[in-house]
Amino acid sequence: MLRNLSLVYKVPLRVALLIVLVSIVIAASLLFRAYEVFREDLVLSAENLGRILARTVTPAILHDDVWKAYEVVNTPFSVDSKRGSLQPELVIVLDRGGQVYVSTQPEQYPMLTDPASHDPMLSQLVAESEQQRTVFTSERIGFENLYVLTPIESDGVRIGALILVYSKHLFSDRFLDFARTALLTTLLITGLLLPMGAYWGRKSAKPLVELANCMSKVGSDVPAELDCEVYDSKDELGQLFRQFQTMVAELQEKASLEQQVIVAERLAAIGRFTAGIAHEINNPLGGLLNATSTLRKHGSGDPLTEKTVSLLERGLLQIKDTVGALLVEASSRSHPLTHQDIEDTRVLVQQEASKKAASIDWNNALEDFVPLPSTLVRQILINLLLNAIQATPQQGRIGCQVGVLDGGLHILIRNEGQQITEETMALLFEPFHSSSTRGRGLGLWVTYQIVHKLNGQIEVSSGESDTSFTVFLPLQDAA
């Protein structure tokens, strides 16, 4: 039950437990010390009083002056005892024979009686004190009272004994009084510390709880964006947070790479498939076109036949056109790319751009020959630029940068069109998929195929009013 409790409660509870424990230990040690001090006080004061009374009562015993002795032993009681003062409960003077000579409670301990008949402890005390000549204190556990026996001596001869009896209630009352105060203080301090402890406990548990919440969001698939508060500190928790973020970022990257691989594989499969079909169609198509050509040359001159052949020829040419578009021929030899090649494409798309009153930020950084087939590069450039013009709004701006860097040609085409949706993005480079109603939807497919054939990469990033296509084509060896 407690094991599964949230740290939000567990940590403050533990802190509270610690505070209570510490308070108890401190209070207990204080009480123990106070007990010792009280006890020592009591014994010391009792022994001093015993000595004084024994000395004062000596002449009275020698003169057999009972009343004088009675007055002497009553002196501790003659002053109104203040609460908490260490006053004995009973004073007894024993004669040489161990009988009561005089006591402060004559009714319980009458003169000339055996004190043991009322309190058996007394005879034991007397017997034990016979050996010693000094003050004898008996305070054994279990006894209700504290006994202090002082021998009464005259000229070195023992003539009696004076016994002080202290009720332990006197002592325990005083101690309990102190204990109550100590307890109250402890409670007060604990009461003050507990909310503070709870606050600190919660505070230190909070980032852990936050981290746990974040981690629970990362399951079999990694969400693209994790909404986690960052615990900004260099302590272990902060490190943990950073590690976690790094881990999530890596997971996200991995997931996106996997996605890219899947897309690339699918596009490759489609490429192989379409190329296969295109070849299969191309072969008979060549024959069919030859046949129609022959028929036209050597035709009967029948107008209906002429018309039909013409119809057939147009249809076959359209098929050839489509199949030709699907079949990207990388092998087609062309001269290396030059600065002028790029400029030419600008002229080609300018007309389309002016229809939309769009402006093109042109940045052609090519200087001399670049070892890449110019036809293919131009086709990529034209496709991407036409797409960009189509996507960009009226009077929009289009960016075009071409340059060589890091052993490759970089092309960056930007437009201010609407953001590409995620669904569209997934199928962007597939054939016959078009977001627009115009065209066959083969432009990007062809572009992709060309980039792929040239061992390059194409990337799309789309934000709000900012979509850019980046192409990287590694430079080919001059050979």
Add this chain to the structure above:
Amino acid sequence: MGLARTCSPRRASLLLCAGILACAMLVATPARGAETSIRIGVTPVLLNYQTAFLNDWQGYLEEQFQRPVRFVRRGTYREIIDLLLQDKLDFAWICGYPFLQFRPFLRLLAVPSYQGGPFYQSYLIVPTTDAQTESIHGLKGKIFAFSDPDSNSGYLYTQYQLHQAGEDREQFFRKSFFTGAHDKVVRAVASGLADGGAVDGYIWDTLRKLEPELTSRTRIVARSNSFGFPPLVARRGVAAQDFAQMRSVLLGMSRDAGGKELLERLNIDAFDVRDEGIFDGIARMKIAVFGH
């Protein structure tokens, strides 16, 4: 006005005068003191702790006499008697029993009137917890408190009773002791220290007014017949003029407001001149017990 003469500026400085005055008040110097101050001995026939009362009485007497008066207190009757016999006291308030013992050396000055006459009783008291004891015989083998060996009510009367009953006075009580004062006998009995005690009835009655809680813890078992009240006496050699003046001052106390107030505090009616015959009862007991 002896003191005034001694302190005349021509003979001594004021400082010396103050010194002599202080000495006169502190030390009983018999030769000079007789001329200068009147010394009165008081015994525990009075409640011995009435220091405030004695101070007031001293003031009253000094005003009457126009002379310094000094009260001298001692723990026992015998000490006061000794001082009287040594001419170190002029007057003393003692018990009828020592008055008779030292009759040849003393003069009867005045006797207080208490409850209408110069008489008082001895009370036999026991603790209230003791409900059985009906007479002195019930206290055989017990612990007994006397006030003073020279007291009539606190000693002689009990001895007389035992003597009359044919008891051995030394063996009758298991233990007996003297407290030195009547009120202390009451305290000894009230606390249970003594199983019984002999006390001046006048003291017990007065204590009942002052400390009713104390007397309520004692029970009066028996009251004696009446005896002559403890008298004020003078030493034989006291000046006749002093004797007469003292007697007239004491007798006059019941006639002025200050004196009356003091008598009230003493719980007596007045001081009177009485015949020595009032002590005959004590004398008979004395002879019966001690043979002389």
